[in-house]
Amino acid sequence: MVHVWLGQDGVSNVDLIEPICRKIEGFCNSAAAEFLVPGRQLKKYWTDAKKEIEPYQYLAHVFKVSPLVAARRCLDMDLIKFDSFSRFYDRYITNERRKQKTKAGGGDFWKTQSLRIGSRFGSAVVIAAKKGYLLYSEAYKLTGLNGLTFEKYASEIGLPLK
Secondary structure (H helix, E strand, O other), X not given: OHHHHHOOOOOOOHHHOOHHHHHHHHHXXXXXXXXXXXXXXXXXXXXXXXXXXXXXHHHHHHHOOOHHHHHHHHHHOOOOOHHHHHHXXXXXXXXXXXXXXXXXXXXXXXXXXHHHHOHHHHHHHXXXXXXXXXXXXXXXXXXXXXXXXXXXXXXXXXXXXX
C-alpha cells in the first residue's frame, strides 16, 4: 500500500534494484511494519511477552500477524539480538515444513458440494430432475454440477438417478 501512496511500483526483482529503489523499498517495509506492529505498542506488550513460553506467538496473537513477523519486528526494534531471532527463525521454518509434509490432502469434494448447494435445495433439484419436472440442463445450472458429477452428487445425497 505504501508503494501506491508513493506512486511507486512494487519490487519484483530485488537483485536488480538500484540504490534509490532500495531506499524506497526500505521505507515501504518500515511503514508496513509500523502499521502492522506499532513500535510503541510492541514495547508495551514485550514486557508480558518475555514471560511467555512462546513470546512471538503471544505477540502474533496480539497484533494479528504471524509469529515470524512478530519476531522480525522485535529484532528491528532492538528488543532481541540477531542470534535469538536466527534460532527462532530456524525452528519456525523447520516446524512449518513439517506441517506442510504432514498436512492431509484437501477436503471432501462431495461434502463441500452438499454444504455449498444445501441439502434441502439439492434434494429438491435432484428429485425434480428425476421425476421430469426439471430439465437436467436446468438442474446442472442450479447446482453448478454437470453430467456424471451431478449423477454422483445425487448418489452421495442418497437419491441415485438410476
